[in-house]
Amino acid sequence: MFLNRSHVPEESTRQTLYGIMSDDELSLEDKQTEALALGREFLGVQNGHIERADEAAGTHEVVASVGGPATLFPSGETLNRATTYCRRTMDADSPVALADAPEEGWAEDPAYEEHGLACYLGAPIFVRGESYGTVCFIDETAREDSFTASEKAFVELIARLLGRELAATRYETDLTDAHKRRSTLVEAAPDAIFIVDTETAEITDVNEAATSLTGYDGADLEGMTVFELHPTTGRDQYHHLFENLATTGDTTSTLPDGSQLELQTADGDRIPIEMSASAVELSDGRYIQGMRTGTGPRAGAIRAQSTACQCRRLGVRLSDRRALLDRRGPPHPRRGCGVHAHRRGRPLVLPSGGPATD
CATH class of the missing domain: 3.30.450.20 (PAS domain)
Structure with a gap:
């Protein structure tokens, strides 16, 4: 049976949504869940969920889901793209709204045939200008009246704010990865x-x-x-x-x-x-x-020493390099392995990635 629609004033609902998405204490997953719950309550439908599309594989993954029944698009489920309403939403690049799918000519659509969903309202999610997937609200029971312009706009707002959050998360991940790459290059x-x-x-x-x-x-x-x-x-x-x-x-x-x-x-x-x-x-x-x-020669010996230490960490036995390396006294207490390289009494520099040279 179709749920009773919420009578919460639209502006109040919008402000609640903005509060959710701007809350730094909430994780991306928490923001997704709370936004879906708010949208589900506002529209009065059974379920709200987010689908991430893999167009190359022809699948959609449900990355977040709120509402029941438990078998209705649970989080983690992989869907055949051809049997989703969301494929139409992504193709249209705008909201798709169905108050009564059979009555509106969708009875033979693969999505209705597969899932039997009479009511659907979905909007595309874009991340940095690229298509990500959709946020959609569904019900097995037809809706008595059509979705209003303000309801469609509200779902579009959810999609837009989710896209921004996803972009911000990716940006932070990119920064972290860039920092790791820089640190690796500096260390090496x-x-x-x-x-x-x-x-x-x-x-x-x-x-x-x-x-x-x-x-x-x-x-x-x-x-x-x-x-x-x-x-x-x-x-x-x-x-x-x-x-x-x-x-x-x-x-x-x-x-x-x-x-x-x-x-x-x-x-x-x-x-x-x-x-x-x-x-x-x-x-x-x-x-x-x-x-x-x-x-100078002193610096050359230190660079050779550093290379020998790196060899040890990589599992190369120092004894395998006896032709190049010769221990000269006890290591300095703050100098590491204390290995110096010499050939014919002269310091030997071991260039990174190349053979030993005089």
Whole structure:
């Protein structure tokens, strides 16, 4: 039997819908469920559900469903697209409304023949301009009067707001994926990379090559100022150099006065380096991404050491590389595996992804 239609004022119902969709405490699934429940109550029908279309496979998946009976389009059910009213809704790109399907000439439509639904009101959902599926409200019993323009508009509003929520969720997922890809690329980079807060000069993030180059572990580096990695003499020149590199994006191995740019390691050694930097605007502030590359024999040994550590993590036995690698004394307590590469008494640099070279 057809349910009694709600007499809730339309404007009040619209405001309730806006409140649901703007509630940051609700998940996408909760918003879908509450929007369907509101629409079902407003229209006075048995069921409201969302179908996601897979046109290539010729199927529709019910991703959310509210109302009964339990056998009527439960969440998770996969439908044959050819036997859905929603295929017509998607083809029309606008709401399809049926108050009494048999009386309106739909008795031989595959959707009516398969499901026996006399009453249907559905609207297409678009996500970033692309067709996603539909939101629809159905009943097995025919409706006495036709759906009004305001009722159709309300279902269109539900579809539009659901599309925005789906787009926002996809955007957040894309951002997360992009961040993961960037983090992976930064971590895998052969050069030392430091992320520095422009206001405090504090290091906020580093990659593994940075820990190998400096001799500090990541926890120690994060929270240090970038200037603590350089000799105390000429500190003003380092300030000017960082500001200039962040603006120009250039690469240099010398300070403004022409002297060699150096990095001071955890054990006090000084390594000649090249450095480049660029300004990065993130949601919580402005940062400088700095890249440092050691240029001397000492730096070459450290890069080889880093490569050997990576081999160990990948399951490559260090003994298999005895022709290249030679342990030189106990490892530094904050330096990792402590493996150095030498050939004929000279440091051996192991380039990433390539053979060893002198």
